Amino acid sequence: MSSSTDWPLWEVFVRSRRGLSHTHAGSLHAPDAEMALRNARDLYTRRSEGVSIWVVASTEITASSPDEKDSFFEPAGDKPYRHPTFYEIPDGVKHL
Amino acid sequence: MSAALALGDDALVLSHRLGEWAGHAPVLEEEVALANIALDLLGQARVLLSLVGDEDELAYLREERAFRNLQLVEQPNGDFAHTIARQLYFSVYQHLLYERLAAGGGEFADLAAKAVKEVAYHRDHAEQWTLRLGDGTAESHERMQAGLEALWRFTGEMFQPVEGLDATGSGVDPEELESAWLSAVTGTVERATLTLPTGPRTGAWTAGAGRQGVHTESFGRMLAEMQHLHRSHPGASW
Numbered sequence: 001m002s003s004s005t006d007w008p009l010w011e012v013f014v015r016s017r018r019g020l021s022h023t024h025a026g027s028l029h030a031p032d033a034e035m036a037l038r039n040a041r042d043l044y045t046r047r048s049e050g051v052s053i054w055v056v057a058s059t060e061i062t063a064s065s066p067d068e069k070d071s072f073f074e075p076a077g078d079k080p081y082r083h084p085t086f087y088e089i090p091d092g093v094k095h096l
Numbered sequence: 097m098s099a100a101l102a103l104g105d106d107a108l109v110l111s112h113r114l115g116e117w118a119g120h121a122p123v124l125e126e127e128v129a130l131a132n133i134a135l136d137l138l139g140q141a142r143v144l145l146s147l148v149g150d151e152d153e154l155a156y157l158r159e160e161r162a163f164r165n166l167q168l169v170e171q172p173n174g175d176f177a178h179t180i181a182r183q184l185y186f187s188v189y190q191h192l193l194y195e196r197l198a199a200g201g202g203e204f205a206d207l208a209a210k211a212v213k214e215v216a217y218h219r220d221h222a223e224q225w226t227l228r229l230g231d232g233t234a235e236s237h238e239r240m241q242a243g244l245e246a247l248w249r250f251t252g253e254m255f256q257p258v259e260g261l262d263a264t265g266s267g268v269d270p271e272e273l274e275s276a277w278l279s280a281v282t283g284t285v286e287r288a289t290l291t292l293p294t295g296p297r298t299g300a301w302t303a304g305a306g307r308q309g310v311h312t313e314s315f316g317r318m319l320a321e322m323q324h325l326h327r328s329h330p331g332a333s334w
Contacts, residue, residue, distance in 0.1 A: 039125040
């Protein structure tokens with residue numbers, strides 16, 4: 001790809017027909033959001049009916065820093081009262 | 097002439113032309129898009145040609161003069177804008193035609209109902225690129241306009257009456273189809289800041305010629321490549 005067609009990178013999130021939430025499927029290059037949607041449909045959904053696609057310019061995404069992983073995610077691990085693990089889940093409750 | 101043969105040949109020949117882009121498209125994503133469209137068309141061609149006879153025999157063992165496709169779809173790819181212009185002219189026609197066939201309840205109704213979704217996407221793809229190239233840079237504008245001009249004279253043939261596709265039973269009226277096509281294409285071309293070509297749309301000798309088996313120069317070479325292997329090993333199963 002030459003620099004004259006240096007298209008921005010887009011992140012693609014897809015919700016499958018029976019899925020509950022959008023899942024990051026991958027990324028692609030496209031000149032604008034409209035074309036990114038069409039390209040995502042070709043690359044990641046193979047045109048299944050009834051899926052939903054989100055495209056987000058990669059520059060719009062702020063990620064947590066790997067270096068801060070400990071302070072970010074660790075402290076909760078040793079405090080069981082912070083986790084909802086002491087509940088009986090009634091039969092018939094789906095998607096938990 | 098069988099209408100299934102005419103429509104099947106349109107899809108087969110354009111599919112082959114789009115396949116020639118494989119590995120040569122401007123960007124990877126567009127590579128996939130063109131291949132996708134080519135696959136859709138090939139699928140349509142298989143169904144249509146199977147209505148007429150053996151799909152492989154029809155595709156690989158017919159001479160140039162026995163092909164019934166529009167001259168528009170056999171035109172060489174040229175640059176990307178040229179390919180998009182060809183795609184715009186044809187996919188708008190195909191979309192309008194299949195919508196009418198699907199609603200018409202004739203022998204092509206079921207096939208058209210399936211294909212119309214695919215073709216709607218082809219049309220959208222071509223329109224999106226027409227807008228971007230036409231309203232892009234000075235060079236892309238110029239190339240898109242050149243593509244529209246170069247292929248304009250082949251567009252009249254799409255509205256020549258085809259036996260089995262005219263108003264009787266199929267729900268397709270060529271004149272109504274033509275005016276719907278013109279207004280759709282005009283709308284897209286103008287939104288893309290381009291100008292609709294003004295030249296003649298049917299030359300004296302090209303009026304309906306492809307449908308009668310008369311083709312343009314590059315088509316024979318295209319067929320030679322497409323049919324080479326099959327003709328070298330007749331009767332082999334692949």
